[in-house]
Amino acid sequence: MGQERRQFYRVEKDVALEVEVVSLEEVTRSIQPSQFEVSPYFELLAEVQELDKQQQDLIASIAQSHPEIAALFNLQAQKLDTITRTLASSGLKINHLTKQTINLSEGGMQCEVNNCKPGDYLAIKLIFSNPLLGVLLYGQVQRIISENTDSQKVAVAFYQMPESCRRLIAQRVLQAQTRHHDAI
Structure with missing residues (x-):
C-alpha cells in the first residue's frame, strides 16, 4: 500500500529547469536560492x-x-x-534553463543533473508551463539512478522547502493526477 500511495502522488511533468550544485553554507544563508538570475x-x-x-x-x-x-x-x-x-x-530569464521531463512529487523529483553525487545540495529553478509558474528551492541528491556519458538521472529530495513552494508543487501534482484520472 505504501508504494502504491507513493506512486499515486508522483507525476511526470515537462518543465524548464536550472540546477546548480551549492554548498551547505549557501543553503543555510537563505530559504530560497539566490544563485539564479530572475x-x-x-x-x-x-x-x-x-x-x-x-x-x-x-x-x-x-x-x-x-x-x-x-x-x-x-x-x-x-x-x-x-x-x-x-x-x-x-x-x-531562460538562458541556462533546460527543458526536460521530470518525475515530481511534493517531496522531491527525479531529473537529469550533471556533475553531482549523493549528499550534494542543489539550488533549483523550476518553471512549469500551462499555466506558467516558477519556484526557487533547494534540494539534496539522494541517489544516482542512472549514469551515461551525457548526463545522469538523480533522485532529489527538496530541502527546507518554503510552505508556499510546497503548496504550489502539491497543487501541480494533484492537477496532473486529476487530469490523468479523468482521461482513464
Missing part, C-alpha cells in the same frame, strides 16, 4: 498565485449569497491573471 516578474507570478488561493475561498463564500458579485470578482481575477502571466512570460 526577473521581478518571476517573483510576482508566485505571489499572485498565492493570493489566488486565498481569493478563491472568499469568492466561493460570496457566491452562495451573491453570485453576480462573485462572477465579477472571478472576471477581475482572470484579467489580473492574464496580465501577470503575460508580464512573467516576457520577463523570464
